[in-house]
Amino acid sequence: MYEKIAVPLDGSGLAELVLEYVAGLAAASRARVMLLNVCSPGESEAERMHRLYLRDIEKVLRSRLEDAGSEGSTVESELLFGHPAEEILTYAEKNKVSLIAMTTHGRSGVRRWALGSVAARVARHSTIPVWLARCDVLRETIREEWPERRILVLLDGSERAEQVLPYVADHANLSGAEVVLLRVCEPLSALAFYAPGVYANWEEIAEQTMANQREECGRYFAGLERRLSDAGVQVRWETLMGNVWNEIINYIERDGFDLVALTSHGRSGIARWAVGSVAETLLRRCPIPLLLVRAR
Helix, strand or coil: CCCEEEEEECCCHHHHCHHHHHHHHHHHHCCEEEEEEEECCCCHHHHHHHHHHHHHHHHHHHHHHHHCCCCCCEEEEEEEECCHHHHHHHHHHHCCCCEEEEECCCCCCHHHHCCCCHHHHHHHHCCCCEEEECCCCCHHHCCCCCCCCEEEEECCCCCCHHHHHHHHHHHHHHHCCEEEEEEEECCCCHHHHCCCCHHHHHHHHHHHHHHHHHHHHHHHHHHHHHHHHHCCCEEEEEEEECCHHHHHHHHHHHHCCCEEEEECCCCCCHHHHCCCCHHHHHHHHCCCCEEEECCC
16 A cells, blocks of 8 residues: 655646646545655755745645545655756655656656656656656546546566556555456567468468467466455456557557556566566557556
8 A cells, every 4th residue: 555655746737737646546545645846956046946836735735635535644845956866766765655656747848858857767767666647648638636447457477567466456446446457469470480381371370379379368367367356356357469569559548548557577578678668668658647666
């Protein structure tokens, strides 16, 4: 369960879009919310303005928690000094934060806060789960409000990828959301079976391979379904065949999810699943928030 939620803010309305979501999550989990603002090198003369800003946001969030009927949630703020991503990560680890919640764009606009900047570095290096929402897409395509109704979990059959499941269960139990487990299997490549005469039976081989993959996924998901159901989660699963990126994005857009959850490393190891592959591609293309959990 989330006991401490860190919310990095930079003074922009884009960054503050996360507050509505955080208020609902904090109220449901009775969490302690920590609002963070960072004075970058060269901004020390603006310290007073930064502190006044944090004080105002504290009042706003407390009001939203009261509106949500929160009992037990608290709000505090901290002004940090240094490089934003590094200070956010250091603070979160030192203070044993349970979740970092932030947007992928802030004060300096889409170009600066796109992946490769603060949000990307936090997502890439955080050992703590990170909730991220894009704000360069239309507001109506993003659900900032709690509770989530449907959560999509991306899995690849590895134990690493399954490390996101306890966090998903927490979200689902707090919100009553339905959880959908998804695995995308890429089509068989003819080149992988290149041999004299193989093409004569290619369709038969491909069909049998896909059937075997679906059967394997069914057995795999049956075990996960039992595990989550025992934890009180409403769950179902889906297996798709095709290009990973296209199938995931199309499925999200078609079926109307509120959150996509995944680990930042999966079956193929750090080099492929680090932000820069699956998670980074989703942050660029996915129209709804992501919950990223770093695999250990």
